[in-house]
Amino acid sequence: MQYLCLLHFLTVATPTPIPDERHDPYAVLRIPEFRLFVSARFCITLAMQIQAVVVGWQIYDITKDPFSLGLIGLVEAIPSITVALYAGHVADIVPRKRIIMTVLSVLLFCSLALLFYTLDVGKVLHAFGTLPIYSVIFLSGIARGFMGPAVFSFMPQLVSDRKLYANAITWSSTTWQAGSVAGPAIGGLVYAFGGVTAAFGVDASLVLLSLLLYTFIAGRPLPPSEGPKLKIKESLQTGLRFVFGNQIILSALALDMFAVLFGGAVILLPVFASDILKIGPEGLGLLRSAPAIGSVTMALFMAYRPITFNAGKKMLWAVAGFGACIIVFGLSKLFWLSFGMLLLSGVLDSISVIIRSTLIHTLTPEHMKGRVSSVNNIFVGSSNEIGSFESGLAAKLMGVVPSVVFGGTMTILIVAFTAWKADKLRKLSL
Incomplete structure (x- = not known):
């Protein structure tokens, strides 16, 4: 009965009066299929965050080596980057829902594989070490490259x-961040009190629920393409030319890429903890x-008070503040201060993410969004994983605390360079 009530809420339009004629913060949530979309996104985000926490703690528990944590990011980033451009091309020629359903099926298989390894851990992990876990992460990296x-x-x-x-971008980001808030906490608690098998069981169940929610969303035809149908090479070149020929998009992507690359201390959290x-x-x-708690809080605020004036300058200041938070976090030996700096970093990161996503959606033609998104994934999405590897390698060479401080410092320097070179981004208003 509770499931039926939830499904009724998600699929039936809500005739709530619009509170503000100029800006309705709940406008897209009145669209039934968008509610299904953000619910499915919440579930898969929750699942991936739980998986990340459990895999990170599991591998560090086995190896006691921070570099092994960095390898998690590298193993996921390599396949994701490899397929990224082709995945963007596919998203522009194949119905998007069909791709999503296929990818979720692969991710469900990965979650079940991780669950299976825990059921016979003595024979699998003790025989092959962490190789089976890295193999699953590699496969999930391919799937997420298409996702x-x-x-x-x-x-x-x-x-x-x-x-x-x-x-729509604000609420989609809020949903993603909400899953990022709940996922790590749930993953840590389930792992601590129920064990690794229970944690991966929750992970697999959430992936399955996301897959089921997408079945209630009707497929959409592809947007009409402008001009003749292009071959794969020409299609990819068109997407790359569009991104590299637009200073605003290119500088925003580069800014976030290097900020995440050098400022990503999250992969080292098992060492700090x-x-x-x-x-x-x-x-x-x-x-x-x-970080996700801060991001959700800021995203909800921006649903009511969207940033339009001087958006470029605010994005630059937000990323610089993010770098400063990472420096203080790296130096902290107090839990409450570390928690506070990570929370504030999430607030500032949310500003950057929403501004970047909004300008990309606004400036990109519909028939090219798959290819432009794939370039975005290479710049920003995969830089999370490469940043994880960089953090693990830097921690191995420099020590954990110096590597985090170095990353935050580099982030601030990159912001200064971008503000100097990218005048169009600096003057941007949405």
Whole structure:
């Protein structure tokens, strides 16, 4: 009965009066299929965050080596980057929902594989070490490489009015961040009190629920293409030329890429939780959720007060502040200060993410969104994983704390360089 009530809420339009004729913060949530979309996105985000926490703690528990944590990011980034451009091309020639359903099926298989390894851990992990886990992460990296462009280009097809794009992006980002808040906390708690098998069981169940929610969303035809049908090479070149020929998009992507590349200390949180702050897996879950708590709070605020004037300058200041938070976090030996810095970093990161996503959606033609999104994934999405590898390698060479401080410092320097060179981004208003 509770499931039926939830499904009724998600699929039936809500005739709520619009509170503000100039700006309705809930406009896209009145679209039934958009509610299904953000619910499905919440579930898959929750699942991936739980998986990330458990895999990170599991591998560090086996190896006691921070570099092995960095390898998680590298193993996921290599396949994701490899397929990214082709995945964008596919998202522009194959119905996006079909791609999403296929990818979710592969991710479900990966979650079940991780669950299976825990059922016979003595024979699998003790025989092959961490190789089986890395193999699953590699496969999930391929799947997520196709997922990004498909979801990015499918979302605006659920919103008929382009004026609602910013509102849709804000709520989509809020949903993603909400999953990022709850996922690490749930993953840490389930791992601590129920064990690794229970944690991966929850992970697999959430992936399955996301897959089921997408079945209730009607497929959409591909947007009409402008001009003749292009071959794969020409199609990819067109997408790359569009991105590299637009200073605003290119500088925004580059800014976030280097900020995430050098400022991503999240992969080292198991080390901080275990060896520096000594707070265990429960505390690890709280630290992992802190940035997302800040991001959700800021995204909800921006649903009511969207940033339009001086958006470029605010984005630059936000990324610089993010770098400063990472520096203080790296130097902190107090849990409450570390938690607070990660939370504030999430607030500032949310500003950057929403501004960047809004300008990409607004400036990109519908029939090219898959390819542009794939370039975005290479710049920003995969830089999370490469940044994880960089953090693990830097921690191995420099030590954990110096590597985090170095990353935050580099982020601030990159902001200064971008502000100097990218005058169009600096003057941007949405």
